[in-house]
Amino acid sequence: MRRLIASLALVATSALTIAPVLAANPPPSTAAATTSTTPQTAKGLWLLTDYPSQTVRAGETTSIHFKLQNMGLPPEPLALSVSDVPAGWKIDVMGSGQPVAAAMPAMNESVSLQLRVDVPKEAKPGSHTVTVHAKGPNQSIDLPVTLTIGEIAPAKLTIKSTLPALRGTPKSSFDYNLSVTNDSGKDLTVALSAQAPANFQTTFTEGYGTNEISSIPIPAGQSKDIKIKVTPPREVKAGDYPVLVKASAEGATADQRVTLQISGQGKLSLTTKDGRLSGDATVGKNSEYTLLVGNDGTAPLEDVEMSGSVPTNWKVEFNPKTIQSIAPGDKKEVQAVVTPAEKAIAGDYVASFRAGARGDSANADFRITVTTSTLWGIVGVGIIAVALLVLLGAVARFGRR
Amino acid sequence: MPRSATRREGSPFTGIGPVYMKELADNLSSIRMLVLTLFIIVFGAFPVASSLQQLRTVVSSDAFLFLRIFTIEPEQVPIPFVQALNFIIPLMAIGLGFDLVNSEFNRRTLSRVLSQPLYRDALLLGKFLAGLTTLAVAMVALWLIVFGAGLLLLGLPPRGVEVARGIGFLVVAVAYGGVWLAIAMLFSVIFRSTATSALCALGLWLLFFILWPMIAQAITMAFVPAEITSLDQFVGLQQLGLALQRVSPGTLFTEAVLGLLNPETRTLGPMLPTQMRGAIMGAPLALDQSLLLIWPQVTGLIAGMIVVFSASYVIFQREEVRA
Numbered sequence: 001m002r003r004l005i006a007s008l009a010l011v012a013t014s015a016l017t018i019a020p021v022l023a024a025n026p027p028p029s030t031a032a033a034t035t036s037t038t039p040q041t042a043k044g045l046w047l048l049t050d051y052p053s054q055t056v057r058a059g060e061t062t063s064i065h066f067k068l069q070n071m072g073l074p075p076e077p078l079a080l081s082v083s084d085v086p087a088g089w090k091i092d093v094m095g096s097g098q099p100v101a102a103a104m105p106a107m108n109e110s111v112s113l114q115l116r117v118d119v120p121k122e123a124k125p126g127s128h129t130v131t132v133h134a135k136g137p138n139q140s141i142d143l144p145v146t147l148t149i150g151e152i153a154p155a156k157l158t159i160k161s162t163l164p165a166l167r168g169t170p171k172s173s174f175d176y177n178l179s180v181t182n183d184s185g186k187d188l189t190v191a192l193s194a195q196a197p198a199n200f201q202t203t204f205t206e207g208y209g210t211n212e213i214s215s216i217p218i219p220a221g222q223s224k225d226i227k228i229k230v231t232p233p234r235e236v237k238a239g240d241y242p243v244l245v246k247a248s249a250e251g252a253t254a255d256q257r258v259t260l261q262i263s264g265q266g267k268l269s270l271t272t273k274d275g276r277l278s279g280d281a282t283v284g285k286n287s288e289y290t291l292l293v294g295n296d297g298t299a300p301l302e303d304v305e306m307s308g309s310v311p312t313n314w315k316v317e318f319n320p321k322t323i324q325s326i327a328p329g330d331k332k333e334v335q336a337v338v339t340p341a342e343k344a345i346a347g348d349y350v351a352s353f354r355a356g357a358r359g360d361s362a363n364a365d366f367r368i369t370v371t372t373s374t375l376w377g378i379v380g381v382g383i384i385a386v387a388l389l390v391l392l393g394a395v396a397r398f399g400r401r
Numbered sequence: 402m403p404r405s406a407t408r409r410e411g412s413p414f415t416g417i418g419p420v421y422m423k424e425l426a427d428n429l430s431s432i433r434m435l436v437l438t439l440f441i442i443v444f445g446a447f448p449v450a451s452s453l454q455q456l457r458t459v460v461s462s463d464a465f466l467f468l469r470i471f472t473i474e475p476e477q478v479p480i481p482f483v484q485a486l487n488f489i490i491p492l493m494a495i496g497l498g499f500d501l502v503n504s505e506f507n508r509r510t511l512s513r514v515l516s517q518p519l520y521r522d523a524l525l526l527g528k529f530l531a532g533l534t535t536l537a538v539a540m541v542a543l544w545l546i547v548f549g550a551g552l553l554l555l556g557l558p559p560r561g562v563e564v565a566r567g568i569g570f571l572v573v574a575v576a577y578g579g580v581w582l583a584i585a586m587l588f589s590v591i592f593r594s595t596a597t598s599a600l601c602a603l604g605l606w607l608l609f610f611i612l613w614p615m616i617a618q619a620i621t622m623a624f625v626p627a628e629i630t631s632l633d634q635f636v637g638l639q640q641l642g643l644a645l646q647r648v649s650p651g652t653l654f655t656e657a658v659l660g661l662l663n664p665e666t667r668t669l670g671p672m673l674p675t676q677m678r679g680a681i682m683g684a685p686l687a688l689d690q691s692l693l694l695i696w697p698q699v700t701g702l703i704a705g706m707i708v709v710f711s712a713s714y715v716i717f718q719r720e721e722v723r724a
Binding site for chain 1: 668684689696699
């Protein structure tokens, strides 16, 4: 009896010492259970494909994408095979471009696979169901795929432009963003071309890249952004210029028309009738120079105003002061009347004439040789004459024998 | 005295030819002339040789290279050629003119000359013109030497414009010499003693060269107000100072030569900043514009020469010869 009590006491003390340990460390089994149950709802192995029923074309090879998904199972090698292959057909399981015979997806991972289906030319229309098997030591799964021989949708491309019409001057560059979509079931290499008016330069670049491209690969069902830059020639006239952007691949073409709305630009030029940018002027007197104001641009220039900067106290006037309009390629005459200051010193001076319109202006530096009046020269001769008269007067007055 | 005018027979200038020829011959053959010419040539040759030496090393192109011989300030000699001439021409003119009339008095040959059928007018004018011609001959000789040396040492011919400006310079130089010749002659008429006459002429020359610039400045300073308030005032003072300076024939000569030989010269007076605006500096003036620029100076020299000559004429006419 005494021994029994002693052994009970021993158990009690040992139980007391173990209890806090248990309280501090919750059992690991429950923790494992919560992590494994919350993210996934199902455990298992699947063979998945987006389109379990597809159309194939006789005499062509079609790729069917599928994947082997492992959810919550320990990885194991799974042998892949295809059964129910119609006679004369050739169906291979491909992985990363190579024929494969087995796959091993890790836990919660998937392996992408392809079914390469070679349909013979002589295959009759109709539906066939092939089954893809994945078989492992513990697991086994099937995927039936229905293949119907018929017309496959041909390669199809579309081009869309976000901003199909841009406006600018001949100096600006026109950048159009286009998105080319491959709507067919095949990856395509799309050749790009543009039909632009003569002397327009077109270059294609990829999205935000800088390299000039002439073709671009687009995976099936995807789209790519490309950019076309159109540079019009400088002397282009104002107007709308269409550019036809073409994308073509394997018989499929798509085009999109983009438009350049070029508002012409006037360009002023200022010169003289004979091109000589120098002239003579006399102090205090008007001198007229004929200036030619031209428009070398592509749009008419309105309200061209003439102005000039001349040395201090000089006067400059223009006739007419304002030209209402100059058509492209046209020239108008303007009379510049320059009056040097009364006290100007003889010599060469610079006068600057300026023609200004909205958006453009032209300058011409004019060298004016100022000559002084010869009046003072005559006065000098007069003074000498007076001196001689004094001498003659003295001769007349004081002359003696 | 209208009576004296009516009593005259024939032109007052009959007999001027022989007087002129005789005086010219005397001048050109005299030792004094030889000394003066040598003096001028030596004095001129030194700056010219130096400036030519300097010009030979100039590589930049210059449209008026020949004129630079006259105006450039050589490194070795601190005076340019024209400055030397400005100094020397009066000396030569005084040397030629200080005893034109009074030496005739002193040798008692005047009454003998005047007993010939010629008027005093012709005698005085003939003497003056002969002196002027002598000066001109010396100047032309010097000018030709300079141009010839330039041709030889620079190895390129002068342009037409440069020759024209050079000839203009020659005319101005002769007119300048003429003023001093007239002044020297005036003293030779006033004073019987040749020494006094020479002293007075030389004294006037020194006055104009050394004292006059200072006097002109002093007078200008007297006009300077306590505070210069406007640009016009400043310009007015500058003009006054310049006008006083221009009383001296040397200033007129320097300015005229500057305008002629430095074609870039636009004005001889002060130039306002407003006048400078837009002006292309360093652009040479056309010859006619340069001539217009210096015309007042040339007028002043020629008119001054005539007026001083007239004064000596009047005094000479009123003098008693038979002493």
